[in-house]
Amino acid sequence: MNYTFIGDIHSAADDLELLLKAPALQNSRLIFLGDYIDGRPSRIGTKKVDSLNPLAVLDMIMVRVKEHGDVALLGNHDDFWLQTAKGDDLSYQTWRLNGGARTWRRLGLKSNSPLVIADALKQAPLLRYTQFLSQLPITWMNANIMAVHAGIDWQRPLDQQVRDDMLWIRDDYYFDKSGTWHHNLVNKVIVTGHTPVQVLKDDGYGYIKMQADEKDIPRYLIDAGSRSGAKNGGIFALTLSKTGEVIAKNWVVSGRLMDGNQPYNLE
Structure with a gap:
């Protein structure tokens, strides 16, 4: 293969x-x-x-x-999503300054509040993406x-x-x-x-x-x-x-x- x-x-x-x-x-x-x-x-x-x-x-x-058995590894930007969902303020702030604010708009989120963002990432329709990212291996x-x-x-x-x-x-x-x-x-x-x-x-x-x-x-x-x-x-x-x-x-x-x-x- x-x-x-x-x-x-x-x-x-x-x-x-x-x-x-x-x-x-x-x-x-x-x-x-x-x-x-x-x-x-x-x-x-x-x-x-x-x-x-x-x-x-x-x-x-x-x-x-x-469906194909492929592998997706976790990247640092994907980890911003995960750690922000867990309430980590440093990850939230770093994400915000490195593309996060643009991404939140494209996720349908209109607030920059860390609590609002974290809460949205833990609820539908975004929850399934958070769950997927949380299962990704590092190597x-x-x-x-x-x-x-x-x-x-x-x-x-x-x-x-x-x-x-x-x-x-x-x-x-x-x-x-x-x-x-x-x-x-x-x-x-x-x-x-x-x-x-x-x-x-x-x-x-x-x-x-x-x-x-x-x-x-x-x-x-x-x-x-x-x-x-x-x-x-x-x-x-x-x-x-x-x-x-x-x-x-x-x-x-x-x-x-x-x-x-x-x-x-x-x-």
């Missing part, structure tokens, strides 16, 4: 619907890497306005998990591949990782102290999202392959900047064999399904 890993979506239901039609995904187990909600409707340097439909994204993913792995939203702490063994690191870590996972790619200390290919590739290397591609040297087991960053404001932001899908070899790369930018081996023309 092949596995297709899908990077951050951030409410881009239209792009996700198109991506799911890509031929490489049809006979593949899908692993969604988290961050299904929030997002920005505008793109830097353009007049284009994108739609934001967080519930449509969640609906599609819930169907994939229930997925087989004998040769590991997937997690953000990354891992190299100072800890896999069975002692901290939840917040797996949802939030960035530079300490990507780089060593010299600023070059950190060696992969896990005997598995690792696939992550969380940080838009445009932040690290804006060369028009929707993924980054991280390898300290030729013998280093590769790691892939596949957050292609969907609804991040990036001009070439989209959703990326990386299809691997069960042993971790690359089978296909696909991504959708502005309603176009493209070969992920090719860069998106930034002009």
Whole structure:
């Protein structure tokens, strides 16, 4: 069986619907890497306005998990929803400043009160989404591949990782102290999202392959900047064999399904 890993979506239901039609995904187990909600409707340097439909994204993913046996991991933005529902004020405040206010409007909520928001997330019609998110795992792995939203702490063994690191870590996972790619200390290919590739290397591609040297087991960053404001932001899908070899790369930018081996023309 092949596995297709899908990077951050951030409410881009239209792009996700198109991506799911890509031929490489049809006979593949899908692993969604988290961050299904929030997002920005505008793109830097353009007049284009994108739609934001967080519930449509969640609906599609819930169907994939229930009817196809696919896997959806929890992202830090999805965790904002969960922790806000539990009454955590820091999560509420952080969410509000990172797309939450826009998302609440699209959930049909007209108040910014933390109590009102939390209460709404625990009642119909939003309760079923809260329940779905509450059941999502943080990691997925087989004998040769590991997937997690953000990354891992190299100072800890896999069975002692901290939840917040797996949802939030960035530079300490990507780089060593010299600023070059950190060696992969896990005997598995690792696939992550969380940080838009445009932040690290804006060369028009929707993924980054991280390898300290030729013998280093590769790691892939596949957050292609969907609804991040990036001009070439989209959703990326990386299809691997069960042993971790690359089978296909696909991504959708502005309603176009493209070969992920090719860069998106930034002009």
